[in-house]
Amino acid sequence: MKIMIITFTFTSMIIFTFVTSLVSSSTNGAVCPDLWQPFGRKCYRLFENRLNWFNSLEVCKGYLGSLATLNTKEKHKFIVEMCDGSCNQWIGFNDIDVEGVWKWVSGAEDNDFNMWHPVEPNNNDGWVSEPYKSNGDCAKLDKTQSLWGDRNCVYGSYGFICEKEKHMRTSKQIYGRNGSPACLKESELADLTLRSSTTVRSRVDCFRLCISIEHCTVFQVRSASENALTCDVLRSEGGHYESGHVGCHMFIII
Ligand SMILES: [Ca+2]
Numbered sequence: 001m002k003i004m005i006i007t008f009t010f011t012s013m014i015i016f017t018f019v020t021s022l023v024s025s026s027t028n029g030a031v032c033p034d035l036w037q038p039f040g041r042k043c044y045r046l047f048e049n050r051l052n053w054f055n056s057l058e059v060c061k062g063y064l065g066s067l068a069t070l071n072t073k074e075k076h077k078f079i080v081e082m083c084d085g086s087c088n089q090w091i092g093f094n095d096i097d098v099e100g101v102w103k104w105v106s107g108a109e110d111n112d113f114n115m116w117h118p119v120e121p122n123n124n125d126g127w128v129s130e131p132y133k134s135n136g137d138c139a140k141l142d143k144t145q146s147l148w149g150d151r152n153c154v155y156g157s158y159g160f161i162c163e164k165e166k167h168m169r170t171s172k173q174i175y176g177r178n179g180s181p182a183c184l185k186e187s188e189l190a191d192l193t194l195r196s197s198t199t200v201r202s203r204v205d206c207f208r209l210c211i212s213i214e215h216c217t218v219f220q221v222r223s224a225s226e227n228a229l230t231c232d233v234l235r236s237e238g239g240h241y242e243s244g245h246v247g248c249h250m251f252i253i254i
């Protein structure tokens with residue numbers, strides 16, 4: 001028995017070597033990480049903890065992003081909906097460099113659109129007399145109407161909205177040692193599957209399902225009918241799959 005187990009393990013290692021080397025066929029998909037909401041080509045996340053504008057920007061940079069650029073009506077509307085119409089967050093608009101010349105910290109060049117409150121920007125932080133008066137050089141969404149107002153970048157303390165690029169995910173097909181498509185038998189799925197098999201229309205649908213599920217690293221599609229596939233979302237390929245099932249293909253997320 002011991003020899004059999006050792007042989008089995010050794011075989012699995014060989015097969016796994018083939019998994020990593022015999023790959024082809026890729027499908028692209030751009031996704032947002034957990035807690036980030038997709039809109040267009042970007043991902044957005046609302047932060048409630050209150051920081052000044054500069055520290056907010058640093059947090060966004062830590063996620064390889066920036067403070068949000070709301071340079072279209074559609075993006076503004078999307079963000080306002082994210083905070084149920086009562087945003088109290090910093091955005092990336094500022095006139096730090098030249099008073100009165102507003103630009104996006106992300107470097108976006110479209111500076112024409114704005115949603116300033118009728119009395120803003122007024123270059124003050126709400127204090128109108130010395131010694132408390134301070135320049136308003138950073139924009140935030142106003143809590144009551146989600147219109148924009150300028151506040152002091154250092155002394156103002158609010159939540160903030162970060163944006164970042166979606167990241168691309170790709171899948172590669174896994175082949176067995178004999179070069180035919182690898183596939184797990186139904187009896188082998190139980191330990192590896194993350195949820196019940198789902199019927200999908202295409203391999204791309206199964207890929208998208210996998211990348212939307214935490215811990216999914218492998219998926220396989222099996223022919224269910226002429227226009228439908230069965231999609232299995234898996235935590236790993238298990239290392240002991242068979243190959244040669246007709247109409248069954250396994251892919252690893254990379
Ligand atoms: Ca200003």
Ligand SMILES: [Ca+2]
Nearest residue numbers: 122124136150
């Ligand atoms: Ca102001």
